[in-house]
Every structure is written in C-alpha cells, then in structure tokens.
Amino acid sequence: MNRLVIIAFAAAALLISAPTAAGAQSVGSCSGSATIDDSSGGSPVTVDLTEPAGTIVIPRAGTVVWQGGVPGPPGDYSGSVSVALPAPFGGVTVQNWGGTTETTSNNGDYSYDIPSIVPAGATITVKATHTDANGSCSGSFDLTIAGSTIASPLAWGSLVLTVLAGGGLAALLAPLVKGGR
Amino acid sequence: MGRMIGTAIVGMLFAGFIAIDLMVFGVVGLDSPVLVVALVVGLLGGGLGGWAVNRRRGRALATS
Numbered sequence: 001m002n003r004l005v006i007i008a009f010a011a012a013a014l015l016i017s018a019p020t021a022a023g024a025q026s027v028g029s030c031s032g033s034a035t036i037d038d039s040s041g042g043s044p045v046t047v048d049l050t051e052p053a054g055t056i057v058i059p060r061a062g063t064v065v066w067q068g069g070v071p072g073p074p075g076d077y078s079g080s081v082s083v084a085l086p087a088p089f090g091g092v093t094v095q096n097w098g099g100t101t102e103t104t105s106n107n108g109d110y111s112y113d114i115p116s117i118v119p120a121g122a123t124i125t126v127k128a129t130h131t132d133a134n135g136s137c138s139g140s141f142d143l144t145i146a147g148s149t150i151a152s153p154l155a156w157g158s159l160v161l162t163v164l165a166g167g168g169l170a171a172l173l174a175p176l177v178k179g180g181r
Numbered sequence: 182m183g184r185m186i187g188t189a190i191v192g193m194l195f196a197g198f199i200a201i202d203l204m205v206f207g208v209v210g211l212d213s214p215v216l217v218v219a220l221v222v223g224l225l226g227g228g229l230g231g232w233a234v235n236r237r238r239g240r241a242l243a244t245s
Contacts, residue, residue: 084212091212121207142210149206158201165195172188173230175237 030130030137032068039063039113042146055123055142061113069105074132076100084125084140091127119155120147185231192227193220 033048038059047056078098082091127140149155200219203209 084210086212086214086216088217119205122205123207123210125210125212144207152205155205158198158205162195162198162202165191165198168191169188169195169227169230172184172191172227173234175234176230 029071029134030068030139031070032066034064034066037063037065039111047141055144057144057146059146060116060120063109063111065107065109067105067107070130070132070134070137071104072134073102073104074100074134075102077130077132079128079130081126081128084127114145117152117154118145119149119152120145121149182235184235185228188231188234189224189228192230193223196220196223196226 033046036045036047036058038044039061040059042059045056045058076098077100078096080093080096082093084091121144123142123144125140125142127138129136129138131137196219197216200209200216203215204211204213209215
C-alpha cells in the first residue's frame, strides 16, 4: 500500500494548493496548473485544469512546480487528495489540508522519486476535493508512470505467481480432463 | 470436501493474480472492480471444479 501512497503523493503535488488539479474531470471554480520536470532529462509535462487531458504520463522522478487559485477569499477551507481503489476498498487519502485564510492563490514545488518496483503503465485514478467560502471543487485524473512495465520486479512477480497458481489449478482439475483419479 | 476447498482457494488465487496482471500492465485501472469480481468468480469456479472432480472420482470408484 505504501507504493500507492508514494505514487499518489507525487500526484498530490498537482493538487496540493486550494484548487483541484489539472485532469480529465473537474467541477467548480478552482484553477490550477503544474509542470513536471523530468529529473532524467526528458521533456517536461504540463497539465492545466482548464485543458482536460486523458491519462497523464509522468516521469518516474522529477519536480512538480504547481500553482492554483480560487476566485475569492476562501475563509475556512478544507480538502483532500485520494487514490481510488476498487470496491469495497474505496480510496486511500494521501493528503489533506484545512484552515482559514484570505489568500486566493498558492504555489510551490515538490520533488519525488518513485521506486522502480512500482510498475510503469498501471493506470491510477487520483481524486481531489476542496471546499471553501467560494463553494466546492472536485476533480479527478488518471496518471501512469513513463517507462517499461516489465522493468518492474512487481510485474515479473505477478506473472510468475499467475503461472504457478494456474499450474496448481490445472493439476487439481486434471482428473476432469483425463477422467482418472 | 478437502479437494473442493483447496481448488476453490487456488482458483481464487489464480483469478486474483490475473486481475493483478491486468492492473499492473495497465489494461484496467487500479480502481477497477475486476479484482473483486475475479476473486469471487475464481472462488466459485474453483469450488465448482473441485466438486466436479470429487463427483467424477466417486462415480469411478462406484463402478470399479
């Protein structure tokens, strides 16, 4: 589960200010954008709330420079970022915030490095909500890590365990095919 | 009964690992219900397979 948290925490940098993140779906008057610089020298990735994207491909390691804002003084505010998991697990909250402020915008940067065991290619849905005096905002987006899936030992392990379990199941059900004991 | 339970558990594991493969390789999203569905289907399918094996063995013993 910690691996998911690490991935989502990187994504949370896109959302960490008052607004929701750039992404596929957004509701509300919040605004936000972020640029992810690839630490290995790849092209930077830019996402913007006003330009909904499909699945966002992020580098395995990089720095997120983010900014966001709301139309008026927020007053009391709260929000959270979570990673969606299959039912009945719901989601894991990876970041939340709250307080009182009159500042209408925020910005910052966040560096991350996702361990190699986390496979590239897996699609992760990140959801965020924010509520203040201006109303509520919510957004979600899909992200995946750039690179080859099979470079992750988790991918190999999963395949090996699938083969082993399949072999065991075949052995247990063999009498059905052979007609023997 | 032992074979039926064992086959159900192995069937559940097999289906579960297939679902994890699909997630790891990005075929379905992490929030997809396919994992839960696969576990249930694998458990029931494995149990049914184990029951069928037991039934066939019982018939074979009765006719021998």
